[in-house]
Amino acid sequence: MTSDAVLRAEHLGFSYGDQRVVDDVSLAVAPGEFVALVGPNGAGKSTLLRLLLGLLEPTSGWVRLFGEPPKEMRDRWRLGYVPQRLAVPADLPATVAEVVAAGRLARTGWRRRFRAADRIEIEHAMESVSLLDLRDRPVRELSGGQQQRAFIAKALAGQPDLLVLDEPVAGVDAESQERFRDSLVHLVRMHAAAVLLVSHELGAVADDLNRVVVVRGGRVFFDGPPADLAATGVSLGVHTQDLPLWLESLPPHKDH
Numbered sequence: 001m002t003s004d005a006v007l008r009a010e011h012l013g014f015s016y017g018d019q020r021v022v023d024d025v026s027l028a029v030a031p032g033e034f035v036a037l038v039g040p041n042g043a044g045k046s047t048l049l050r051l052l053l054g055l056l057e058p059t060s061g062w063v064r065l066f067g068e069p070p071k072e073m074r075d076r077w078r079l080g081y082v083p084q085r086l087a088v089p090a091d092l093p094a095t096v097a098e099v100v101a102a103g104r105l106a107r108t109g110w111r112r113r114f115r116a117a118d119r120i121e122i123e124h125a126m127e128s129v130s131l132l133d134l135r136d137r138p139v140r141e142l143s144g145g146q147q148q149r150a151f152i153a154k155a156l157a158g159q160p161d162l163l164v165l166d167e168p169v170a171g172v173d174a175e176s177q178e179r180f181r182d183s184l185v186h187l188v189r190m191h192a193a194a195v196l197l198v199s200h201e202l203g204a205v206a207d208d209l210n211r212v213v214v215v216r217g218g219r220v221f222f223d224g225p226p227a228d229l230a231a232t233g234v235s236l237g238v239h240t241q242d243l244p245l246w247l248e249s250l251p252p253h254k255d256h
Contacts, residue, residue: 007029007064023217023218032193052065080103081166149180
C-alpha cells in the first residue's frame with residue numbers, strides 16, 4: 001500500500017448491534033488509480049463506502065482521506081462523491097447547467113467569478129454524460145437516469161482528486177455509459193485523479209481498471225489486477241448473469 005494514498009483504511013470494522021457488517025478491512029487507493037469495488041448483494045459494500053467517506057464512525061480501525069480523518073478534511077473539493085440515488089426536491093428550480101456549475105464552485109470557491117477554463121470544464125462535464133441538449137431544462141423535469149447523469153457531471157466538473165461513485169450507471173443508457181467511461185479515464189490519465197467505482201456492471205470500464213476489490217461477508221476477499229480476477233473465471237465484460245452472482249463462488253485470493 002502506497003504511503004501517498006488519497007484514501008487509506010486500516011483494520012476497519014463496523015457492527016450493527018451484534019451483527020458484524022465490516023470486518024478487518026484494510027484498503028488503499030493511490031493517485032491515478034482506477035479501482036472497482038464489487039461484491040454480492042449484502043456483502044457490506046454500502047456500509048464500507050459510508051465508513052470510507054466518514055458518513056459512519058467505525059467500530060474499530062481508522063480511515064484517512066488525503067492523510068486526514070474524513071470529518072477533518074479541509075479541502076472538501078478534493079473529494080467528489082456521487083451516491084446511488086439523490087432525491088431531487090419537486091420544487092428545485094435549478095437547471096442542469098446550474099447544477100453542474102455548482103460542482104465547479106466547490107473547487108473555485110463561491111466568491112470567484114467563473115473564468116474561461118471553468119466554463120470549458122462545465123461544458124465538458126455535461127457533454128461527457130450527453131446532457132448538453134438538456135442544459136437549460138430544470139433538473140426536476142428530467143427522468144431518474146437523466147438526473148443521475150446531471151449529478152455525475154456535477155462531480156466531474158469539480159475535477160476532484162478522488163472521485164467516489166456508487167452504482168453511477170444504474171438506469172443510464174449504453175451511449176451515456178461510454179461517454180461516462182471516457183470522462184473517468186480522462187480524469188485518471190490527464191489529472192492523475194483516483195476513482196473508486198462501486199458497481200454491479202463493469203463492462204464499460206473493464207479494460208481501464210487498475211484493481212478490483214471484491215468484498216464478501218464484510219471482508220476483502222480479493223484485491224488485485226482485473227487479469228488475476230479474470231483468471232478465476234469471472235468476466236468483467238458483458239455477461240448473462242449479474243456480476244455479483246459470479247462472485248458468490250469465487251475462490252479466495254492467495255493474498256487474502
